[in-house]
Amino acid sequence: MSADLTTTLVVNGRTVTRTAGAHLSLLRWLRDVADVLDPKYACGEGVCGACAVLVDGEPVSSCIVLAAQVDGARVTTAAGLTGPGGELSPLQRAFHEHHAAQCGFCTPGMLICATAMLADGMTRTRDEIRHELHGNLCRCTGYQQVVDAIEAAQGAAQGAAQGAAQGIPP
Amino acid sequence: MFVEPFRYERAESLSDACARLRDSGGTAKLVAGGQSLLPMMNLGLVELDVLIDVSRVTEARGVVEEEGYLRIGALTRHRDLETDPLVARHQPLLAAAARHVGNARVRNRGTVGGSLAHADPSAELPLAMTCLGAEYELIDGALARVVPAHEFHVSSFTTELADHEVLASVRVPTLGPGWGWGFQEVSRRPGDFAIVAAAALVRTAGGEMVESRVALGGASDRPIRLGAVEASVTGARAEDLEARIGPVEGLDPVTDTNATAEHRRRLARVLAVRVLADACRRADEAA
Numbered sequence: 001m002s003a004d005l006t007t008t009l010v011v012n013g014r015t016v017t018r019t020a021g022a023h024l025s026l027l028r029w030l031r032d033v034a035d036v037l038d039p040k041y042a043c044g045e046g047v048c049g050a051c052a053v054l055v056d057g058e059p060v061s062s063c064i065v066l067a068a069q070v071d072g073a074r075v076t077t078a079a080g081l082t083g084p085g086g087e088l089s090p091l092q093r094a095f096h097e098h099h100a101a102q103c104g105f106c107t108p109g110m111l112i113c114a115t116a117m118l119a120d121g122m123t124r125t126r127d128e129i130r131h132e133l134h135g136n137l138c139r140c141t142g143y144q145q146v147v148d149a150i151e152a153a154q155g156a157a158q159g160a161a162q163g164a165a166q167g168i169p170p
Numbered sequence: 171m172f173v174e175p176f177r178y179e180r181a182e183s184l185s186d187a188c189a190r191l192r193d194s195g196g197t198a199k200l201v202a203g204g205q206s207l208l209p210m211m212n213l214g215l216v217e218l219d220v221l222i223d224v225s226r227v228t229e230a231r232g233v234v235e236e237e238g239y240l241r242i243g244a245l246t247r248h249r250d251l252e253t254d255p256l257v258a259r260h261q262p263l264l265a266a267a268a269r270h271v272g273n274a275r276v277r278n279r280g281t282v283g284g285s286l287a288h289a290d291p292s293a294e295l296p297l298a299m300t301c302l303g304a305e306y307e308l309i310d311g312a313l314a315r316v317v318p319a320h321e322f323h324v325s326s327f328t329t330e331l332a333d334h335e336v337l338a339s340v341r342v343p344t345l346g347p348g349w350g351w352g353f354q355e356v357s358r359r360p361g362d363f364a365i366v367a368a369a370a371l372v373r374t375a376g377g378e379m380v381e382s383r384v385a386l387g388g389a390s391d392r393p394i395r396l397g398a399v400e401a402s403v404t405g406a407r408a409e410d411l412e413a414r415i416g417p418v419e420g421l422d423p424v425t426d427t428n429a430t431a432e433h434r435r436r437l438a439r440v441l442a443v444r445v446l447a448d449a450c451r452r453a454d455e456a457a
């Protein structure tokens with residue numbers, strides 16, 4: 001019975017190899033084995049989004065994926081959304097400016113899922129943003145500020161893209 | 171809840187998974203996307219000795235068009251159904267059903283085969299497949315057999331699959347011209363399992379229904395087609411449906427924390443009327 005397994009993941013650009021129980025979820029592997037603490041455990045059922053990370057650019061609930069299943073993948077957590085010098089991404093900045101976190105427990109997952117949502121470059125209405133985020137639960141903010149921040153971030157991204165097209169520096 | 175250790179095996183192919191299942195003597199479980207199994211393990215509802223992972227097998231992912239049907243690999247993900255151009259063209263009901271599954275993260279990992287083999291009685295894909303008259307291709311490593319959706323789904327979380335069999339692909343008939351579809355569900359919150367869900371396909375001529383298929387999920391221990399309703403709406407127009415369709419017979423709904431059996435019976439009729447009306451409208455638009 002080989003209960004342990006060596007798994008290598010590229011976490012926020014850093015290659016991490018660990019030998020640990022093959023039964024560990026990606027979330028437990030990140031938190032308990034690799035000391036990556038920004039994804040959070042709450043429901044364990046894939047419903048709340050507190051544990052969301054990007055695996056090869058796609059959002060997953062890390063509580064219901066085994067680390068073994070994604071061996072070799074690139075994993076991005078909320079901490080990995082910052083630029084090389086540690087500067088906030090436009091979405092992170094919008095969360096900060098719009099006060100889109102209160103206790104902050106849901107925030108890493110919100111940032112990951114909103115980043116995945118905005119990746120297609122579409123402009124969404126507030127209702128569409130709410131619908132897309134139905135898999136992220138927040139017990140504090142009432143979601144208003146979260147929607148405000150995402151709305152602002154998609155506007156900013158678009159403004160920047162237009163500016164770039166016209167040669168205007170951001 | 172912490173999951174107890176188990177033995178983890180990675181299958182190289184679906185037939186390799188069959189061999190491993192056989193070797194385990196019935197103690198192993200397959201995992202693909204894991205979007206049903208892993209929550210159940212985290213909640214302590216399932217404990218296992220051996221887990222055989224097919225999620226990295228690439229052979230069974232994707233949709234291809236063949237003579238008269240689409241063949242959908244068991245490891246095709248919900249997200250693929252939502253975005254696949256062949257599905258959009260030939261069987262848009264399936265894309266609509268997939269859009270109702272869980273949240274974006276679930277649809278990104280969860281697979282067609284996983285959902286069908288898990289056989290939750292209120293899940294969207296078993297319902298859509300039953301409505302469409304899909305056929306499931308099962309393999310045991312050597313022999314293959316084909317089982318229609320309505321025979322595969324036996325009851326709650328129970329299917330025709332033998333211990334060492336794997337659901338490899340699904341054949342979904344493509345629709346000719348003149349068909350429209352409808353899919354609706356009622357759930358407590360978006361992304362939840364449906365309290366009741368309904369799917370319909372309708373072919374019309376001159377605004378009247380010539381052929382129809384309608385099925386419900388969440389109203390019995392498995393998805394069921396409503397033959398009597400189908401018979402009663404032949405020749406009807408969308409605006410006649412409300413008067414034509416009486417209480418739906420032959421259901422066996424449960425009472426649980428989401429809804430009473432009585433509430434499910436009412437939803438069954440309401441949703442059957444609505445999806446047939448949607449399908450009529452779409453069939454008329456297509457004509």
Ligand code: FES
Pocket residue numbers: 040041042043044045046047048049050051052061062063064
């Ligand atoms: S802890 Fe993973 S989705 Fe809630």
Ligand code: FES
Pocket residue numbers: 100101102103104105106107137138139140141
């Ligand atoms: S800020 Fe507290 S849960 Fe969202």
